[in-house]
Amino acid sequence: MNRPNVGAQPIPASVLGMAASRRNILRGGLVGGALLGSSSLLAACGGDDGGGGGDASGAVKFGMNEASGAGPAHERLVQVAEAYAKKAGVTVDRNEVDHNTFQENINTYLQGNPDDVFTWFAGFRMNQFAEQGLITDISDVWPIDGLDDSFKQASTASDGKQYFVPVGYYPWAVFYRKSVFEKRGYAPPTDLDELTTLMTKMQSDDITPFAFADKDGWPAMGTFDILNMRINGFDYHMSLMAGDEEWDSAEVKQVFDTWRGLLPYHQADPLGRTWQEAATSMGNEECGMYLLGTFVVDGIPDLEDDLDFFTFPELDSSIGATALDAPIDGFCLAASGSNQAGGKEMLKYLGTAEAADAANKGTTPLIAANSGADTSVYSDLQKKSAEVVQAAENIAQFLDRDTRSDFASTVIIPELQRFLEDPDDIDGVTQSIQQQKESIFI
Numbered sequence: 321m322n323r324p325n326v327g328a329q330p331i332p333a334s335v336l337g338m339a340a341s342r343r344n345i346l347r348g349g350l351v352g353g354a355l356l357g358s359s360s361l362l363a364a365c366g367g368d369d370g371g372g373g374g375d376a377s378g379a380v381k382f383g384m385n386e387a388s389g390a391g392p393a394h395e396r397l398v399q400v401a402e403a404y405a406k407k408a409g410v411t412v413d414r415n416e417v418d419h420n421t422f423q424e425n426i427n428t429y430l431q432g433n434p435d436d437v438f439t440w441f442a443g444f445r446m447n448q449f450a451e452q453g454l455i456t457d458i459s460d461v462w463p464i465d466g467l468d469d470s471f472k473q474a475s476t477a478s479d480g481k482q483y484f485v486p487v488g489y490y491p492w493a494v495f496y497r498k499s500v501f502e503k504r505g506y507a508p509p510t511d512l513d514e515l516t517t518l519m520t521k522m523q524s525d526d527i528t529p530f531a532f533a534d535k536d537g538w539p540a541m542g543t544f545d546i547l548n549m550r551i552n553g554f555d556y557h558m559s560l561m562a563g564d565e566e567w568d569s570a571e572v573k574q575v576f577d578t579w580r581g582l583l584p585y586h587q588a589d590p591l592g593r594t595w596q597e598a599a600t601s602m603g604n605e606e607c608g609m610y611l612l613g614t615f616v617v618d619g620i621p622d623l624e625d626d627l628d629f630f631t632f633p634e635l636d637s638s639i640g641a642t643a644l645d646a647p648i649d650g651f652c653l654a655a656s657g658s659n660q661a662g663g664k665e666m667l668k669y670l671g672t673a674e675a676a677d678a679a680n681k682g683t684t685p686l687i688a689a690n691s692g693a694d695t696s697v698y699s700d701l702q703k704k705s706a707e708v709v710q711a712a713e714n715i716a717q718f719l720d721r722d723t724r725s726d727f728a729s730t731v732i733i734p735e736l737q738r739f740l741e742d743p744d745d746i747d748g749v750t751q752s753i754q755q756q757k758e759s760i761f762i
Contacts, residue, residue, distance in 0.1 A: 374663070437667060441650070442474040445721045446652065450477035456655045466673050467671055487670060491712075493708065498626050500605055509633045512635050530582075530611065547579055560572070563757065576743075645715070673691075726760060730756075732753070735749050
């Protein structure tokens, strides 16, 4: 298989889920609520000075959403931080916090004494902080050589300014072990009938078809996303995320009803299981498949060469299977960070191909955003990921990045978990979501 020039083809704005011709999801009027949890772990390593220009040659504080011990995800951030420190001759003080704690406390963190540069995401999650004045306008960092206009658009808030530097992206898909499929004679399905046949065959082989976990609250969002896009289409999904559709509608109820029919083919008791534990279940051949992002590799790194994936199959021939989640990860500059000048210098580096290459040593599921990155080191999984994303007609950022953070964290997470505990109460779940949505999307 020839190695594709992954970054050579610009990703159209519609593929990034940001096209003005569809729905401008970065519209004004967002009012973010505080996320759950205490800010103590994040704020402990924040800056002491508040805002200010700072010194470009001085130390830079780097807020990482991966703690030590998190495996390859942590290692990638450490590698790029160390590479910049060496290149620029500055000190980079790392504030390493586990992923969930970082996200749950991000509002209070940014309103207090944050680090200068911090890991974050494109989409609503970026725009909300831009509109609140919690992150710094970094338009003077753009253009960035190797990042095309589609990535610039994904980094642009509702005021037309840039607040984000992309580093990479990855698709959500159905992962499986190649050796297991070959040994059992399984084949990736293309529609619901084939999927049902495959799941039934796996159960007859004493294999749970789908690994499944939702202890952390966010993984089940990926299942809702793909089912809604397959059943109701990409435009409806984005409109629902934007607050312009009713959550107690027949369309949304159909999504939950389809999900209810699929749950018997999933691991039971998902609320007591982390995504890493679910990945291990697939790695141990207890489960045959797993709907997740390519970061599943971080959960079973020794099996990367045995992993393959397919996009979730078509459920409605009139809708097709051309949409998927493919979140963009990157970095922002905290408005209250003490070293604004130093933070901007670091951001200039983080957007480069050199930074992408520094982060891409060893196991990594990311596709570099910068077209100049060295793709010769890509694994087969990375190469296929790039091809699938480039072939997609529409891509969403993921539920908690495409809608308001307060709605996602305080409404969607508990209601999806409620559904997983009692999948027969679809009316109660959808009515509850709609009622709470009306008080948030004003």
